[in-house]
Amino acid sequence: MLFVWTPSAWVPQLVRGRWHTVDDIDFFVYSRAAPSAGDDENDAALNEEHWSYMDRFADGMIARGPTLAADRATWTGSVHIVNLPGAEAAREFVEREPYNRAGLFEHHVIRRFKNLLGRTMWEFQGGPGDPRFFVIAHLRSGAGEHAPAVVPADFTAPPSERLIVHGELLTPHEAAPAGVVLALEAPTREAVDALLRGGQARLDEHYDVEILDWEFGGRR
Numbered sequence: 001m002l003f004v005w006t007p008s009a010w011v012p013q014l015v016r017g018r019w020h021t022v023d024d025i026d027f028f029v030y031s032r033a034a035p036s037a038g039d040d041e042n043d044a045a046l047n048e049e050h051w052s053y054m055d056r057f058a059d060g061m062i063a064r065g066p067t068l069a070a071d072r073a074t075w076t077g078s079v080h081i082v083n084l085p086g087a088e089a090a091r092e093f094v095e096r097e098p099y100n101r102a103g104l105f106e107h108h109v110i111r112r113f114k115n116l117l118g119r120t121m122w123e124f125q126g127g128p129g130d131p132r133f134f135v136i137a138h139l140r141s142g143a144g145e146h147a148p149a150v151v152p153a154d155f156t157a158p159p160s161e162r163l164i165v166h167g168e169l170l171t172p173h174e175a176a177p178a179g180v181v182l183a184l185e186a187p188t189r190e191a192v193d194a195l196l197r198g199g200q201a202r203l204d205e206h207y208d209v210e211i212l213d214w215e216f217g218g219r220r
Contacts, residue, residue, distance in 0.1 A: 024060070024083045024084060024085055025083070025084060025085070025086060025112055026062060026081060026082070026083050026084075026112065026113040026114070026115055026167075027081070027082055027083075027084050027087075027090040027093075027110060027111065027112060027113055027172075028079075028080075028081050028109075028110070028111045028112070028113040028167070028169060028181060029078075029079070029080045029081070029082070029090065029093065029094055029108060029109070029110055030067075030077065030078075030079050030108065030109040030136060031077050031078045031079075031080075031094065031097075031099070031100065031105045031107075031108045032076070032077045032105060032106050032107055032108070032109075033075060033076050033077045033078075033104060033105060033106065034103065034104060034105060034106040035106070036103075037075065037099075037104040037105070043102075046098060046099065046102055047220075049098035050097065050098045050099050051218075051219045053096070053097055053098055054080075055219075057082050057083075057093070059083075060082050060083030060084070061080070061081070061082050061083075061120070062081040062082065062083070062113070062115060062120045062121065062165070063079065063080070063081040063120065063121040063164070063165045063183065064078070064079065064080045064081070064082075064121075064216075064217040064218065065078070065079055065121075065134075065214055065215050065216045065217035065218075066078055066079075066214070066215060066217055067079060067134060067212040067213065067214050068212070068213040068214065068215065069213065070189070070213060072131065072213050072215075076212070077105070077212075078099070078105075078217070079134055079212075079214065079217075080093075081113050081115075081165065081167070087110070087172035087173050090110050090172065091110065094108050094110065109136075110172055111169040111170060111171065111172065111178050111179070112169070112170035112171070112172060112175055112178075113167045113168070113169060113170075113181070114167050114168040114169075114170065115166075115167050116166045116167050116168065117163070117165065117166050117167070121164050121165055121183065121216060124163075124164045125161065126161075127161045127162045127185040128185065129185075130162075130185040130186055130187050131185070131186065131187075131188075131213065132164065132183060132184070132185050132213075132214050132215055132216070133183065133184060133185075133186055133189065133192050133211055133212060133213060133214055134165075134181070134182075134183045134211075134212045134214035135181060135182050135183070135184070135192065135196060135209065135210070135211050135212070136169075136179065136181050136209070136210045136212070137179050137180045137181070137196075137207035137208070137209045137210075138169075138178070138179045138207060138208045138209075138210075139169075139177055139178050139179045139206060139207055140206060140207060140208055162184045162185045162186065163182065163183075163184050164182075164183040164184055164185070165181065165182055165183035166180075166181070166182045166183075167180070167181055167182075168180055169181060179207060180207070183214060189211055189213070192211050193211060196209060196211075197209075
């Protein structure tokens with residue numbers, strides 16, 4: 001089952017400043033845009049609030065960026081992978097984010113993230129300049145002992161020069177296996193789909209897979 005949190009479900013206490021302790025954890029946050037979000041996403045003042053807020057977490061950011069519709073112009077949500085003290089801090093990170101406070105998001109998926117590349121997206125050397133995609137493979141509830149013990153080999157098939165982000169997802173509190181994510185450059189969405197569902201990957205058997213058009217985020 002997905003760990004899905006709606007904005008009205010939790011109101012946190014503000015913690016000021018950056019969080020850095022020996023016990024910090026990397027978290028993956030996927031925020032899906034509400035149907036009406038397009039009306040406000042181009043608000044310059046709101047965008048500046050968002051960027052200023054994210055500046056506070058810059059030292060712990062592994063990846064960030066907007067997800068897009070197939071036209072690669074329509075904003076559909078945001079991905080952030082960021083270092084935080086724990087699950088409550090991750091919820092607070094989401095709650096206080098300006099786009100969220102403005103009602104632009106429909107819901108959020110929050111997971112722990114195990115960085116399998118050991119680097120950030122800014123250390124990606126760059127491939128041939130193809131479009132970028134973010135893949136979220138949610139482990140299906142009930143997969144249990146039948147789920148692969150490790151990430152299927154075919155899931156990491158992209159050449160290293162195309163792989164931007166790669167990590168395992170874990171539940172926020174119990175740190176139980178919850179899925180896999182990766183970001184990569186590829187010629188088309190169809191090429192990504194063929195890569196993930198072909199060969200011995202068997203992703204359809206154990207995962208619900210989302211392929212999202214995506215680009216690097218940050219102040220514009």
